[in-house]
Structures are given as C-alpha cells and as structure tokens.
Amino acid sequence: MNGHTTYTSAGSGETIVFLHGFCESKEVWTNFTKPLQQKFRTIALDLPGFGENTQGIADYSMEGMADYVKAKLEELNVKKCILVGHSMGGYVSMAFAEKYSSMLSGLCLFHSSALPDTDEKKDNRNKTIEFVEKHGVEKFMQSFIEPLFYSENRDKLKKEIALMKKIGVSTPKESVTGGLAAMRDRPDRTHVLAAAKFPVLFIFGKEDGAVPLDKALEQCHLPDNSMVYFLGKTGHMGMFERTYETRKALEKFAETIYG
Incomplete structure (x- = not known):
C-alpha cells in the first residue's frame, strides 16, 4: 500500500481498476478486492468530490471524472486495465471508454448503465438537489442508502449499510449536488458499447x-x-449483497481476458 489517500493499489500482475458509485468511496471495494490481489494488481480510486478526494474540485461531469481517472492511471504507470465501474462509476467508465478506449482490456458495468437518465429520473435528480440544498447531506442519507439493498438483505448487512452511511454523510454537499447534476446531464453512450473492441x-x-x-x-x-x-x-450493491458471486464473475472475466 502507499501513503496516498485518494487511491489504493495492491497485488501484482495485470491491472483491474475499481470506480465507486455516487456518495461512495474506494472503501466499498476494500474487502471485495483482497482475494483478487493474489492474481492481479487492484487499484481503487476516490473519484473527484468523494472519499478523500474533495479538495478543489471544479468539474463533476462524467467526462471530467474520466479525465481524472486517465491522469491517475498514467501517474500509476497503468498502460491498460480492466475498468470496473459501480453505478456512477460505471457512467464514468463509459465516458472513459469513449475517450480512451485504447487503455481498456475490458470493462465491467457493475449495477450500471450506458443509457442516459429518463425524463422522470432527471426530474427526480432535480428534486433531490433541492432537498439536499434545503435539508443537508445527513438527512438525505437517512433515506438514500437502505433502498440500495434488496429488502431481504438489509438485516444481515447492517454493518455494510452503516459503512455506506458513514461514507455518505462525510461527502461534501457540493459533491452531492454536483454529482447529481452530472449524472442527470450525462449523454446516451450505448453507441460506445456497440463499438467496443x-x-x-x-x-x-x-x-x-x-x-x-x-x-x-x-x-x-x-x-x-x-x-x-x-x-x-440482489439490489444495487452486489459487492456486499453477493460478494462471492460477483467477485468470482469478475475473476473469471479477467482470466478470460488476461489468460
């Protein structure tokens, strides 16, 4: 491990890079990635505005975040990788794939999508921005986190839900509203999937x-x-709800690519 707090890098071999979702941080991947480090180098980043990466963020757009990921990977000497994006991290991965496809050996959309927000979802994002502006981040987290987990899984995953809330409430208000607006405004990137090499x-x-x-x-x-x-x-949080199965699927995917 290294002293830098905006990313973790461990293991050796071919590289798998993990991007967290909205109001999450690299911490959501800590336990998930450990067994993978026996075969691969795993890197988890804090996206701009989240986790410990909250200083002087000017651009919350998916494209801006993709540029940040590229710069960070160059700094970490990663020429090619499999990119794994959870939720909003998947939207960033799609922007990355559109701009920097030559750096990708593979892509995993982990509970994510290349589709844009529907009008209804855009409307909900706007209402959420208003709510956060008015009531603050902590109040928003009270209702935001639990529904991400399938109802039957919530009792046994109290610790994970508590972790998510802890990460969530420490997210700056401008990152929450900036992230919501950026997700609302992201374009359709299904053409990137169709063209993927x-x-x-x-x-x-x-x-x-x-x-x-x-x-x-x-x-x-x-x-x-x-x-x-x-x-x-399984709801939206497979890394916690179905850790073994999702990790195995990813491992098999990486082995298919890297041999």
Whole structure:
C-alpha cells in the first residue's frame, strides 16, 4: 500500500481498476478486492468530490471524472486495465471508454448503465438537489442508502449499510449536488458499447431499483463480446449483497481476458 489517500493499489500482475458509485468511496471495494490481489494488481480510486478526494474540485461531469481517472492511471504507470465501474462509476467508465478506449482490456458495468437518465429520473435528480440544498447531506442519507439493498438483505448487512452511511454523510454537499447534476446531464453512450473492441461484463441485480431489468436487457447484447450476470434477490450493491458471486464473475472475466 502507499501513503496516498485518494487511491489504493495492491497485488501484482495485470491491472483491474475499481470506480465507486455516487456518495461512495474506494472503501466499498476494500474487502471485495483482497482475494483478487493474489492474481492481479487492484487499484481503487476516490473519484473527484468523494472519499478523500474533495479538495478543489471544479468539474463533476462524467467526462471530467474520466479525465481524472486517465491522469491517475498514467501517474500509476497503468498502460491498460480492466475498468470496473459501480453505478456512477460505471457512467464514468463509459465516458472513459469513449475517450480512451485504447487503455481498456475490458470493462465491467457493475449495477450500471450506458443509457442516459429518463425524463422522470432527471426530474427526480432535480428534486433531490433541492432537498439536499434545503435539508443537508445527513438527512438525505437517512433515506438514500437502505433502498440500495434488496429488502431481504438489509438485516444481515447492517454493518455494510452503516459503512455506506458513514461514507455518505462525510461527502461534501457540493459533491452531492454536483454529482447529481452530472449524472442527470450525462449523454446516451450505448453507441460506445456497440463499438467496443474489448469484452464487457455486465452485473445486474434483479431487484435493483436504480437499473431496472428492462434497461439492463436493452444494452447487454450491444457489445461484440459480452458476458452478463443477473443476480436474484440482489439490489444495487452486489459487492456486499453477493460478494462471492460477483467477485468470482469478475475473476473469471479477467482470466478470460488476461489468460
């Protein structure tokens, strides 16, 4: 490990890079990535505005975050990698794939999507921005985190839900509102999936309110080479709800690419 707090890097071998979702941090990947480090180098980044990466952020757009990821990977001497993006991290991954596809050996959309927000979802983002401006981040987190987990999993994942809330409440208000606006304004990137020269792994939860099944089915056939994993009794947080299965799927995907 290193002294830099905005990323972690461990293990050796070919590189898998992990991007967290909205109001999350690199911490969500800590336990998930440990077993992978026996075969691969794993890097988890704090995206601009989140985790410990909250100083002087001017650009919360998915493209701006993708530029940040590219600069960070160059700094870490990563020429090519598999990029794993959870939720908002997947939107950043899609922007990255559009701009810097030559750096990708593979891409995993982990409870994420290449589709833009629907009008209804845009409207909800605006209402959430208003709510956060008015009531603050802590109040927002009280209702935001639990529904990300499938109802039947919440009791046994109290510790993980508490971790998510802890990360969430420490997120600056401008990062929350900036992130919401950036997600609202992101374009349709299904054409990037259709043009992908690298394999794509999709991981979906069947009970995920954020990425409904019909939206999942709309895009998973687009790449030339894709693997798709649908998980029953799983919401939006597969790294906690189905740690073993999602990690194994990712490991198999990486081994298929890296041999």
